[in-house]
Amino acid sequence: MSPERDCPEYTANGYGVGKSYGTFGELLQGVLPDEQDFLVTFPIEKYSECKFYPSVSGTLSVTPSGKVKSLKLAGKLLSYCGKPVSGSLIINSELLQGKGLASSTADMIAVSRAIEDYYDLQIPVEVMEKFIKEIEPTDGIMHPGIVVYYHKELKLRESLGSCPPLTILALDEGGEIDTIKYNQVERKFSYLEKLEYQSLLSDMCTALQHNNLELLGKTATRSAVMNQKNRPKKTLHSVREICESIGGIGVVTAHSGTYIGIVISDNDREYSEKIKSGMASLKSLGYPVEQFKSCTNHSLKKEVPV
Structure with missing residues (x-):
């Protein structure tokens, strides 16, 4: 059941879509002599997907309602982009929560990409990292491939290329x-x-x-x-x-x-x-x-x- 069919206030201009993979824990995680906490991602073929339906209702909502981190990020990104902080986020995820699969990070990245898709814009990854940092520590799956990432600082150290099969x-x-x-x-x-x-x-x-x-x-x-x-x-x-x-x-x-x-x-x-x-x-x-x-x-x- 889609929002645009049930709620007349939704725009007739469609919706934006976004997707992000998760990660199977980490290939490596620890602390370096300079006290930097780091990890190495392990991208997997399990995904979080989002549809963003803009509206003129003046409210922003997310389904499932428990994905409050994604809702917070969407509000920050829409405001940053000068767009109405309004609409509906519909998230479908294959990633179980609380298991070490980066489920909440994948949700947030999918939301960001859905907003980008609808408004045909590109949000700098540094901006996304800044806003996510205000919500929680996270890994580096907003960057493509396997990366070395400072997960508490939310800063890319190094990209290591594509993951082997x-x-x-x-x-x-x-x-x-x-x-x-x-x-x-x-x-x-x-x-x-x-x-x-x-x-x-x-x-x-x-x-x-x-x-x-x-x-x-x-x-x-x-x-x-x-x-x-x-x-x-x-x-x-x-x-x-x-x-x-x-x-x-x-x-x-x-x-x-x-x-x-x-x-x-x-x-x-x-x-x-x-x-x-x-x-x-x-x-x-x-x-x-x-x-x-x-x-x-x-x-x-x-x-x-x-």
Whole structure:
């Protein structure tokens, strides 16, 4: 049931559409010796999509009504662009909330792109980051491809190019994590840990620049292990054993979420066998499991269907 059909105050000029992918936690997350909190994104083919219907009612609303972060951002962006702060946002998302899939960030980016689409304008990414920063800490999925991102400062450090074709055999340990509350807690890292994170970041950049999947997996796994002091995964040891038994690339985790997964190359000659065996073994741990695909197509600026 669409707003333009049920509410006569909506304009007859159609609507704007926008879309954003999520991210399966992070390939790497930590703190550098200069005290910068950083992460490396892992874009996946799960999306948030938005339709923006402008209106003359003088009110701005969002459906589902609980997506208040997206509503706040839309108001800020419309005001910045000198447009009426009025209309309706209809959001459909494949990304579960509180799981470490960047659901709220993807919602906000989809909203921004829907507004851009309707008014045929381009909002500078720095402006979007400024307004999102006023709402919550976030990752870097407003930038295309895999990026190194200062998620508390909302600042791009480095773009690492497109994501290689990968499959994630994912296990959800359950519950939800409040990202805002999680990032408000001060976490202590030793200087040696910060130096290791610096080395891991260098390794991850090298792995992606040279398509070295073995190094990528080793680095992501080490990041998952080091994160146990912050947001421990009960199944990490078991998932690592399964990964090793099937010959997976490595383990990846949602550092501030509930997911943990095994990474498999889509070009692996034993791909089908590894997927079947890995999924069966993960299911035996007693948690919900599913598959994710890495997102290798990052041209979503004017994505249309919702």
